[in-house]
Amino acid sequence: MPQSHHRSTVPAMPTQRRFSALPRASALALACSAVLAFSAQAQQAQSADAGKAPAQETAKTLDKVEVIGIRRSIATSVETKNEATSIVEAVSAEDIGKLPDISIADSISRLPGLTMQRVDGRGQVIHIRGMSEQFAGTLLNGREQVSTGDSRGVEFDQYPAELINAVTVYKTPDASLIGQGLSGTVDMQTVRPLDFKERKIVVGAQGERNSFGKLTDGGKHTGYRLSASYIDQFANDTIGLAIGAARLNAPFQEKHYKSWWWANTSLWGAPQGAKPDDAIALQGAEAWVKSRDATRDGVMAVLEFKPNDTWHSVLDAYHSKFDQSEWMRGAMWTNDPWWNNGAVTYTSANTTNYNGTPVVTSGTLSGIRPVVRNDNNLRNDTLSAFGWNTEYKTGPFTVTADLSYSRAEREQSMLETYAGMTTGLNVDFRIPLSAGYAWYGLPDLSAPASVKLGDPQGWGHDGRLEDSRQVDTLKAFRLSLNHALDSSFLSSYDIGYNFSRRSKDKHADVYFADLPGRTPVAVDPSLLQSPTDLGFAGMGSVLTFDPRALLSRYYNVHLSETNDDLQKDYRIEEDIGTFYAKANIDTTLGERVNLRGNVGFQYIHTNQKSNGVGITPTGPAAVSGVGASYNDFLPSINLVFDFNNGWNLRVGAAKEQMRPRINDMGAYANVGVSVGNGVAQWSGSGGNPRLEPFRAKAFDISVEKYFGPASYVALAAFYKDLESYVYTSTIPWDFSGYEFDTPTPPQSNIGTFSAPANGQGGYMRGVEFSTSLGGELLHPALEGFGLLLNGSYTESSIDPDGPGGSSTDTIPGLSKIVANATVFYEKNGFSARVSERFRDPYRGEYSYIFGQRSYRYTRSERTIDMQVGYDFPQTSRLHGLSLLLQVNNLNNEPFTTQVSDSNGLGLMFPEEYTEYGRQYLLGVRYSF
Template sequence: MTHQAHARGAAGSQLRFVPRKQLLASACALALVSTFAVHAQDAQQGQTAPAQQNPDVDTLDTVQVTGIRAAVTKAVEIKNESTSIVEAISAEDIGKLPDISIADSISRLPGLATQRVDGRSQVINIRGMSEQFAGTLLNGREQVSTGDSRGVEFDQYPAELINSVVVYKTPDAGLIGQGLSGTVDLQTVRPLSLGERRIVFGGQYEANSFGDLSSDGEDRGYRASASYVDQFANDTIGVALGVARINSPFQEKHYKAWWWADMDAVDWGDPPQPGRPANAIALQGSEGWVKSRDLQRDGVMGVLEFKPNENFHSILDMYYSKFEQDEVMHGVMWNNDPWFQNGGVSYSNASTSQYQGRDVVTSGTLNGVRPAVRNDSNQREDKLFSAGWANTFNWGDIYTLKTDLSYSRAERDQSVLELYAGRLGGQSVDFNLRTDPGFAHYGLPDMADPGAVYLWDPQGWGHDGRMEDSFQKDTIKAGRVELNRLVESSDFLRSFDVGFNYNRRTKEKVATVFFADLPNGRTPTLVDPSLLYSPTSLGFVGMGNILSFNPRNLLNRYYDVYVSESNDDLRKDFTVEETIKTFYAKANLDMDLTDKIRLRGNVGVQYIRSEQSSTGFNANNNAIVAAQTLGTSYGDILPSMNLVADFGGGWMLRFGAAKTLMRPPINYLSADSSASVSDSSPALWSGSGGNPKLEPYRANAYDLSLERYFGEGSYVGLAVFYKDLETYIYRQNFPQWDFSGYDPDGKTPVSNFGNYSTWANGTGGYMRGVELSGAITGEAIHPVLEGFGALLNASYTESSIDPDPGDNSVGTDTIPGLSKIVANATVYYEKHGFSARLSQRYRDRYRGEYSALFGQRQYRFTLSERVLDLQFGYEFPETSKLSGLSLLLQVNNLNNEPFRTQVSESTGTGLFFPEEYTEYGRQYMLGFRYNL
């Protein structure tokens, strides 16, 4: 299926609505044509499809196909049999999920999208909401995160060790740790369910199409995995072990325009810049760099399963991963706004171009610029451990008792270092800019000459280098008990569950910032050639070669390093603790409404008691004034209902209604603050910080889905959803905040009340949307198409929520993660051992949340993207001496789709200009898999 691109206006920034309609119409038409084609075929043959003969589609249990078709068939079966509205991914065998990462696989599901971070899929947005609104489970247990908040980074979980994924779009009273937008449950293999011994190992060679962008970067890597699954003692004991290692290179060509403004439009007191065209919008700063990342991850999975009889079942599972990333960056950046060097930058030969009726400076020469050559070394190590022990006891053929103990821990140790260099004095820089996304072009003097490029601070940042070391730890200890009772005497109530879950979570972070200065104001050159790498080329933006070195080799040799922390730096340290007690009850329903309509599902309720507290620092004048511990507690009653009406012939209507919540991002709960009394008269309190008394996002959710299942692994579905958010969390100002208990640092305020800026619960709004999805095999249309198949989905989502009610920026106030249009298309062919798969995922423009300067979080407006992936495979037949061996070629990001962001012009014109434009290249993987 071809996705329609966003059409742009003459200036290239205004998005039209018509292609969105075309996109949805195309997907709907294709799904309907497929359905009618199946009906026509059934009529010609004078018989019903297998699903029509049995509404439960039990025939799926006997499917013997393998590979892609087997995985699709199993996923459709999971969706069909669930009482909730779910999406599923299933591996035909352990280690055979079809994508490079779990995030890639999940993002192809209806209504889901991935956000690329550093060139790879990392976090998942469900139904237009950021990763902070989604719950993530491993084998049904809530997982910790390696980031600052709750959003799980899925690249921590090797696809080779995950056997299936179920995404719950509707809540269930028995589902613990669920999110407001949805819940992702990653599942490892259950060896007794597999029923046979499996020994599998494989490997892949990996390369990036960019090659070596810098002499200290890597463009080649590998992946290796092995797994063992077996059963013993008459299939009463099952064991599964898996290991996976990835050594993966990522390359990056990056350009960023800092900010755009018409400096004559407002009186900011800026000095004049000779040669700058009057009343023209101009770019105020730029950067270009290359990055190379060497990512290494080791994952281990283990499962011990014991089922001696029908009355006792025990499963002990464990998962561990160690994730290491070594990133190097070599680049150039500069500021050329009027305040730099007190107006020391001037223009010559400046020319303008028209952009949506405004003059924009697009070419000329900047004089007096002091480009900074930056060499960065960023090191990161993440450790993730999760373990759980679940037991099931049955007695009397009526009662089932389940217990579950679990522990999850994540640690991140990170160091970010940057050192600066540059030529002495002001430089002239030729420029040729674009008003549409793409690489700009600059002409710089030689920035690679070791005799002319000095170690110093050319941009006047106040230090010659900066390093930030941070450590954070997130732990969850949980226990659960559940009792199920069968009800044989009822015509509609099949069983009911009652249960209790206890969850204790602690997240702590510590960060220290160091400055590096050259002693006695020296500006040395690197005369020792052993300290230099070969120059790095920034030719893709015309900047030429730049001086390149390893900053960690120079840090102790040339610099004085000392701790230097601002108020913001001191406030990064915090501890947050949560104790969540969940009581729940659920009735499981199954009844025949008529001879042709069967109704099944569940009705239940959760009561959640939440207690939270945080310890943080109050910082003032770059020093810690006091530590403080604050918190609160609250309770929520969350009813839920999931009903499935089975009309026979493969037709199903699903309805879900629930009240749900998502606890605030953990970093919002920090007790940090920067509060002080003003020096001027009157002496008033003011400050800002986190809010440990925040309550959750709360919503009432309604879902309706009409689905038609036909044949093996084929269906089409249309779903609509509506979420009424009763409350949303905003950054707000409180003019009458009580500062009692804050240290005035020797000053006497006229009142204990003042202005405080913090996160707080406010008015909500709606999220609503429609999703169309389908899976169809070629033989369901016509026998000649046997082996072909397609997975198609498209969704449209909109929201009334303005997350920044005080911001008047035009067109930028969208809920984080909301792409109005998300679409995916996969076509495949699999027959006689040969397989081919082509997948494209598309997401509309959205507001993404990213790490920004000095580790702060920042919202950026990310443009639409299409990512195309290709896969070829061949599995040797059983008659071959190479039986059990399969070969695989994969190309990720086949179209080298760039990452693009926009920024609004800073003086209120409402225009958007290009901001970041980054290319990551193609990832090639060639490998094998052998099943003994």
């Protein structure tokens, strides 16, 4: 297999170590991975040579043995980990554009210390070392990427797995790595055509099906995936071309139930009929089904030119378009004692003892008026990334220039409509106190004569439409110099400068849809679709229609924006200049230890500003040009002590920083003047354009033992001292520029402002264990079997609510225990793999009502995936053809959350319970 080409935009890894008692993990080592070495005789021979001075390794050329599939992927990943000077984890494609999982997020989340957060049933964002996606940097071919989300966290479902050849996750900083994160840095890599010595064409097709079938009209439960790639070399292998395309048409299905909030309202002077005065009760609920159709088209192209050893130029481009249509049908209601003047009451209530407190779990509710929801959400994402890297060598000097451009655009339209009965209902119910669906004996809510369009919950409108658009753009230029040294201590040094300009614009319009006279009206039966079944939650069927088809026929639509809606509009601009220098170490300590690594620093100058909308007593006002400028000096050191017998000791230390969340930096504000004792003072709340980064000191250590090209064991520990964390706090604020009439004008422009602000941090610390083992290491009869296993434990002293906040909250993304296990078999063309991913409970960050962000206590998850495949051998006329069956979420693991009671008793109750079904994929792949 050809060696991967390391671009100058990422830290280079040494291509050869001068002292090594193990075979190099090169083409020879990969060939040898077919018969994983380290028999008992090899172990004895290594022990016998332990006292001898290492000598330059010699090896005779062997016949080529092509290693493909799972073992090839593992061997390449282990090589990357072994050769790196930083502490890294890696995943490599089994073949061109064939990552070992259904998605990039799935593949990355199996690495030690990493996990993913499921969003809408699919892996979307990655958590590294117990920190949410906002703390991770994401690169494509070594260049920072923008995000289609509302902050910095990259959504990996934008990148087709078929177009990505490898992923490296840096856990320790490197001075020459631009766009690093605080928790880690994910670098996705596409192929380099000149790494291949011959033309390569690969085509693939898969059919996809969801086990739930079709849950509601408008959605589908079947889909497909198509991909094709072409790699070729021209002009005596001086020009290389790679082109890839991938199309995803995937169905996603969802069965959802949610408890709204739990409380004993009698303690607040609001009893409810037969409910016991000492009992806690659920105050509202919802159930729905969702059907999503996602279509993603992605293309990748790489043009590589290397006419000689002096000049090397690479131009790469990536583009994807992601379209999603989502249909949601369901029912929801509130039954708290304040709704509709206490219209809802209990006519019977049975309680269950729950941790010493009675909780209503069954009975009869009287007077509820469920709202039947028919929603349609449209999302269109476009992502583009272009880069041009040119490298010129002259003598010991290498000069590299790199230009890049990344742009992400999201257009979203969220429409919700309401219907229901005009009278209250008496409903029997059963509610579990553990994760699961509840049961409500609702009448038929699909009858058009009794279920009419309207506003049964009294929300003040009969429908709501929000259209939003955001654009994230990043332009960057980098110039660097590497000087190779003839030294017994330093192999080279690097210096460079990178300048980037990023802007993120967001705009939203909110409309209300009202029926004429706000009078309920029945839907024309000719516009109705098949009723949607909510029987899984005991709610029967609900009225079903296409809400967009009804919008112009039944509703008057008008712009209606609250102050919160107006403040969704903002623009953030960042200019960041990074100067870096790094010395690369390659020396020996005595006769038995090779020392390699680097020591360096980054000096970062940041200039940021924001525009937004300020809400004042005299109306909305534009706020522009508010920002800050600051500098960071970030030293780093990475050392690898190679003991020449497969043992490596790695140590790293660095200062790190992570830019704050973009949506926290908006110049949106609510501004007023308060008067106390005759003194007027400015006050307000909103975003903080002057927000500075999260900053930390980090220390890492890793002990690794390599048994061969695809087998190793590693134990690592890390400690991060976060000197600064961002909390919502009341801080002094300069209100210069806010002008409006007030009876008593403030004498000073300085007032108080509640906003995200830099405050006291704390520690993050953890340990990680990982191993990759071939069955041959245990017994020859186990040849072909293998095991990948890793686990991590992470803890933190940081309270995300700030010092003195809640003792139960944890920072977003922190699961104390994360573990992954994969058992595989690969031999004679047949392959099989079963993987399990586990993560402890954590505080997840999700999109909430009206596009706001919310934190929710997400319960532990254990998901199982499997793959079975067959590659036809070279002796077959079907050589090059592969068959593959994949099942994702084999155990149909539900997504579950919990919520605390509202009386402050510290009790945790079930909140959301959602199932997504199993995802089946069956396909073929042909390579020639």
